[in-house]
Amino acid sequence: MSTTVKPKAMIQDNTRCIGCRACMVACKSWNDRPEDHTDFFAGEGYQNPRGLDANNYTLITFNEIVTGAQPDWVFGRQLCMHCEHPACASACPTTAMFKTDLGPVVFDESRCIGCRACMQACPFIIPKYDYENFAPKIHKCTFCADRLEANLEPACATVCPTGAISFGDREDMVAEAKRRIAAAPGTYIPEIYGLEEVGGTSVLHLSSVPFEQIGYITGLPKTPMPDLTHRWLRTTAPVFAFLYAVFGALNWIVRRRMRHQKGEGEHT
Amino acid sequence: MNWSIRLTWWDKLLLTIMAVGAVFGFVRFATGIGSIANINNAYPWGWWVGYGIMTMIAVGGVGFTITALVEILGVHRYHSFVRPAVLMAFLCYASAITMLMVELGRPWMVWMVLVSWAPTSALYEVGWCAFLYLTVLALEFAQVPLEQAGWGRTLRIVRAIYIPIMILGVTLSHLHQSSLGTLMTLIPHKINVLWWSDNLPLLYLFSAMMAGPAMAILEHLAAARWLGFAPRMELLGGLARIECWLVGLFLAFQMGDLFYRGAADAMFIASWFAVSFWVEIGFGLLLPFVLLMMPEARESRFGLAWACALIIGGILLHRLNVAVIGLRVRHWETYFPSIGEVAITLAITAAALFAFGWLARILPIHEELPSPETRPHAATHPAGVLRGAEGVS
Amino acid sequence: MTNHWIDMLNADVVLIMGGNPAEDHPISMNWLARAKEQGTYILHVDPRFNRTSSIADVFAKLRSGTDIAFVGGMINYALEHNRIQEEYVREYTNASWIVGDDYGFADGLFAGFDPQKRSYDRTRWAFALDAQGQPRRDPTLKHPRSVFQLLKQHFSRYTPERVCRITGTPEENYLRVCDLYTATYAPDRAGTWLYAMGTAQHSHGTQNIRSYAILQLLLGNIGVAGGGVNAMRGESNVQGSTDQGLNWDGLPGYLKLPVEADVDLKTYLKRVTPVAANPQSANWLQNTPKYVVSLLKAWWGDHATSDNEFDFAYLPKLGRGFQGQGYAFLALTHAMLAGEVKGLFCFGQNPAVGGANARLIRAGLDKLDWLVVADLFEHETAGFWKRPGVDPAKIPTEVFVLPACSGVEKEGSIVNSGRWAQWRHQAVKPIADSRPDLDIVDGMAKAMKRAYDKDGAFPDPIRHLAWDYGDHADPHRVAREMNGRYVSDVTEKDGKTFAAGKQVPGFAQLRDDGSTLSGNWIYCGGYTEEGNLAARREMTDVPNKIGLYPKWAWTWPMNRRILYNRASVNRKGEPFNPRRWVIRWNAEKKVWEGDVPDGGMPPGEMNPFIMLASGVGQLYSADLVDGPFPEHYEPVESPVKNPFSKIQSDPCAQVWQSTEFDRYGTPDVFPIIATTYRVSEHWQTGAMSRNMPWLVGLVPSAFVEIGTAHANREGIKSGDRVIVSSARGSIEVYALVTERFQPFFIEGRMIDEIGIPWHWGYAGIVPGDICNDLTASVGDANSHIPETKVFLCNIKRKDRA
DSSP states (O other): OOOOOOOEEEEEETTTOOOOOHHHHHHHHHTTOOOOOOSSOSSSTTOOSSSOBTTBSOEEEEEEEEETTEEEEEEEEEOOOOOSSOHHHHHOTTOOEEEOTTSOEEEOGGGOOOOOHHHHHOTTOOOEEOTTSSSOOEEOOOTTHHHHHTTOOOHHHHHOTTSOEEEEEHHHHHHHHHHHHHHOTTTSOSOOBTTSGGGOOSEEEEOSSOGGGGTOOOOOOSSOHHHHHHHHHTTHHHHHHHHHHHHHHHHHHHHHHHHHHHHHHHHO | OOOOOOOOHHHHHHHHHHHHHHHHHHHHHHHOGGGTOOOOSSOSSOHIIIIIIIIHHHHTTHHHHHHIIIIISOOGGGGGGHHHHHHHHHHHHHHHHHHHHHHSSSGGGGGGGTTOOOTTOHHHHHHHHHHHHHHHHHHHHHHHHHHHHTOHHHHHHHHHTHHHHHHHHHHHHHHHHHHHHHHHTTOTTTBOTTTOOTTHHHHHHHHHHHHHHHHHHHHHHHHIIIIIOOOOHHHHHHHHHHHHHHHHHHHHHHHHHHHHTTOGGGGGSSSHHHHHHHHHHIIIIIHHHHHHHSHHHHHOHHHHHHHHHHHHHHHHHHHHIIIIITBOOOTTOOOOOOHHHHHHHHHHHHHHHHHHHHHHHHSOOOTTSOOOTTOTTTTTSOTTOOOOTTSOO | OOSOSGGGGGOSEEEEESOOHHHHSGGGHHHHHHHHHTTOEEEEEESSOOTTGGGOSEEEEOOTTOHHHHHHHHHHHHHHTTOSOHHHHHHHBGGGBBBOTTOOEETTEETTEETTTTEEOGGGGOBOBOTTSOBOBOTTSOOTTBHHHHHHHHHTTOOHHHHHHHHOOOHHHHHHHHHHHHGGGSTTOOEEEEEOHHHHSSTTHHHHHHHHHHHHHHTTOSSSTTOSEEEOOSSTTHHHHHHTTOSTTEETTTEEOOBTTOOSHHHHHHHHSOOOSSTTOOOGGGGHHHHHHHHHHHHHGGGOOGGGGGGGGGSOOBOSBGGGSBSSHHHHHHHHHTTOOOEEEEESOOHHHHSSSHHHHHHHHTTOSEEEEEESSOOTTTTGGGOTTOOGGGOOOEEEEEEBOOGGGSOEEEEOTTOEEEEEOOOSOOSTTOBOHHHHHHHHHHHHHHHHHHOOSSOHHHHTOOOOSTTTTOHHHHHHHHHOEESSOEEOTTSOEEOTTSBOSOGGGOOSSSSEEOSOGGGTTSEETTEEGGGOBOOOOOTTOOSOOTTBSEETTTTOSSTTGGGGBOTTSOBSSSTTOSEEEETTTTEEEESOOSSOSOSSSSOSOTTSTTSSBOSSOSOSTTOSSOOOOBOSSOSSOOSSOSOOBOTTOEEOOSSTTOOOOOTTTOOEEEEEEOOTTSOTTSTTGGGOHHHHHHSOSOEEEEEHHHHHHHTOOTTOEEEEEETTEEEEEEEEEETTSOOEEETTEEEOEEEEEOOOOSSSSSOOOOGGGSOOOEEOTTTOOBOTTOEEEEEEEGGGO
8 A cells, every 4th residue: 555645735825914025035045046136116015026037936916905095905925826737737848847746836947948838828827937048947936846855844834924824735725724714704705716726726825805906817717727738639649540541541532533544544 | 953043132132131030040049039039928929939830830731731632632633733832831841940949948958859758738749740740741842852863762762652651741730730729728818718719729720721722822923923934823713712712611610619609799899909800800811701702803813912911911810819919918018029039030931932942943843834954754754743652643 | 021922812902003013023923913813803003004004903093103192092981981900900000099289280291390401300290198108099099189080180181083183093993993902901801012113212202102001001901911011122132132231321130320429339229229119019129239239249250349349339320421411322423423422332233324313423423533333244334434425535433344243143042022032052153254242242351351451541340340251252151140140158048058159040049248140130040050041942831821831941030921910810819810810829839820920929918010119000100201191292393283282292302402413394394294114124224134135126225105195296106216305304215105105184184194114325235315314313201212203304206306
């Protein structure tokens, strides 16, 4: 009886997030990313940079929401969702993108040809490219796959001061997320972002306001994205065989007709 | 065999464009894609993919379409169009692969596709098929220079495998032309509703078929003008009628699919998406359809040329719309092809045109032309045909 | 803090005022987030909606400088609705004490004010005494001159409508805050009060804090779990630095420095040792002589004997200070500017950027003969002589920069806001030749001793210092000395003996006869024969799980986690809150259970506030120079005429006017209120954080936050360059337009407020204009802390300035 590896997941509880961005710095530290050079904030409020890029694998969004005369400041986080059925991995022609048993969707630089199909495929628009490099790479959150191997938590989860980021077995995280919503319905909107989107992901977000108000991509289908291409691609072999046979047969008929015509022509 | 030709002003222009592109290409490899191209994180695929790869492969469909028309459907009337079609297809696919070498972030790793197993990836299938198909096209066309050079033994081998290779080519084309569409089905919510469809694979296959007769007609008219022979209008008229059917059916298919998906009202929302859609449908399908319906247009070189050029333009715009223009991005993200991007694609296309023009002058591509003197067996084997082992085309 | 961080979990309501823990103490948010999850209400009172407000249940906006009006209104609300914990107030505060007839208050002034001296004769505020010389009392609290009635009368003017017209708080929010918070008067409910510089850095900052103490006493929230008056300390070890007496007028352990008039030890001890006001007061500070003598023995070792008054003569004595204003920071900077300060040791501080009226400070630095800076980076003060606009050739100061290493590169302890002294180990070796501050000071002391051995102006205090922490100064030896040890064999009254050389078990065992030494009496008990208690890391909590963790590190005093915890039980030792009890008397075993009791005597008559001479909580107190009760005054620079009285600003505030840099603005030229604050991503003057590329990447340039409505009127958009000016200078920064600043409606007028993070200077990866160029040399009446949290300014788009 083999022991099954339990896949991991993360809860991003935006009601506990205070926008301190320790996660962004810890991520840059662990992944050796260089500093950003901006003059002023590139996004809304203190948001910097404006979006994920080759040097920032996670980002806190700053969202001012005004209801009546009461202002509110709500924070959201962007990072790779490590989908259960990753579109990027299914789109990659060299399996340079793949999902490991522990949950992370990781990038193997040694296999990449730089076609950027993963960038087109990702429904959350996560993978980024360092175009200025002579030998560019795909850049995105790795779920700290190397730390997981060593039984550590991802860097962001480790430094978050308020416990906005929780990490554990996926089934436990799903249960915990549901429990929080049930225990404090006034605090949370009854939605777990990432639970069912695109067939489920490994990062479950909770929020006090609708997700589109804090910079999340919404309206995503529940079907895993790879299913959409799989429908067509799995017919490749039978279609090939079928078409080859049909075309071969038609061609044979055509050539036979031509031979007969020629034969008759010669006889006449 | 005489390989040399006299360079016309057109040849010289093409060579200049190629030189300029080469400089940009050198810079791209020395300092990275970002130094000359505008593609970015919001638009990872731009002009290079939209025009240089997707459209080149689409118009390379002239190869399998004309071949299938003659060899599989048996419409021998058009046999003289086969050689130019196969050569065009070969050069189109070669262009696409050259473009790929520039477009990929790490082109020196491209062999990795051949040693990987990624059956879930549409791009994997496209890569393999395109690689195999280029080989097929090369083998199909090889008869011509081999014949010219008098390499009899090799020629016999090539002719022996012609039938199975040809059928393989037609089959492979069906697979990868549709897979280009399959590629884009992966992102339903990222492409504007006007273009995303479950049926993208079929739409892409169909548009590649639509490219076939259009490209064949355009090539014939251009060759007639530049190589100096009278265009065979009755044949062109026949192709034009076939094309008219194809355009009409495609238009019906695309519009029908749009209505079936319930996305028809998106046509009337005031947005750049809708504008691009109307240009694509109007100039790329409706207008050529009307032109091709008219006998006067079908019988005039001018009318045929315009109709076919519009169709090709429409296919280009369709591919760009699905992969680039129709992408939903955050409001501050933009993309417009840079000079470097355009220069390199122009150079690759110029190289293809140059190669075609050169080969057309030293090899018996066009049946309509008097054969070059050094060609043996001139009388018994007219240009325009490619032969199988039995010598029956 | 009277309580501690984890104790937040025990609060039913947390009120955060004058503080922004989400940005400035982010680690503390762990506890606040968990508290919130358990149902605790978080209330945030601030001029601006910031990252702390984002997790608060109620945000009440407050015009900077009107804290006393806000809290005074809450006091009034509690008194009006009879939301006071009666037994607590009656027994444990001076509510029942009768105030003497000399006391009075009218139109903003208390009795005894001398306008020439700008000070009060505080003897006028004395209590009425009975025949035995004890303060008279009325346990019914009905006597018209009782503290309780005078309190009621004083705060009766602070009605919600009046308060909201002054503070600009929407009345609905204000009443919600009052209601939620004063509901903690119930014995089984507790409210905790968190504050920081937003409270303290005002001309009446000390009275701000006083108002919190009064409210908390009325609600019975002092000494209980989930209660307290809790300062969130600013630097990572500022708690430690004040504990060690690094203030200008203090000695270690909050002992007072002698003054000129203290001609001998006896006179000094008589002055500083309080006398119990009544027999029920334990008056723990009556033990002051033991702590002073033990300190002197620690400093001068064997040389200090009873014959030479333990070298009391070697202690420096406080004079009147610069221009009679003492020697707190503002006086020091003015003395520097006047050329009276020859040299400055500047350790871990960057006054060129961080001090109020920074242009004055930098001009003062120009006058120094020498400057010694010890810091991790070459910051603006270290490089003051090459600052923009200055010719280094014209500055004669000799500057020494000693590279100091960071906290992770050295061993030692840090005391957090909750008084927890947590020992830390060295994680990595210091870079290059950077050294721990201990090594630097040790090196300097040894060098000075050698120099003074040869000659010097007044060599004996240095020569005779008992200074031996090892060849390489060992923090353990310092810590052991802080705790203290026996100098000679001692036998206590109960027969227990202690051998010479052994660590003293606690400050109750310190003696005034020279047989013990202790570098800091409040740390006595932290490094005993048991070992280094600050290094303990046991995770077991007390049985009722109120988060005390008594064996995690060590808290002063005597590992007591919640101060004044005797106030959490009644006279029989029964907790007011049986669920979240802190201490309780076990009548069978005759011992206290739970936290270390604040005073080990059995329950009964003795009062819980053992550190006060009166033994009870001071609702009325003559200890502060500007009034026995807090009273609302406007900040020194304000656009509003004080509607509460004819006294515009605190009459005892220290308002410097002696130099060209001491200019004050009027609302016609500077109509906007400015406040200053921090962001999570940067730290103080940016001396460290603006040298960290990742942090600079997050928050690169200096900016000012301006409300959307205000910005629209000025034509300012986010990203525009703007000029912010005050009477003292002007700066150019980016503007960030935000909905989180909204205009205040004060007495019928609309008044705007803007906020400036003050982290930038001319050094570092990204320089920026210095915010403190705008602030004034105005000191709090009691502590002299600068009023950097509120001043007048103007703001214009750069092209329109």
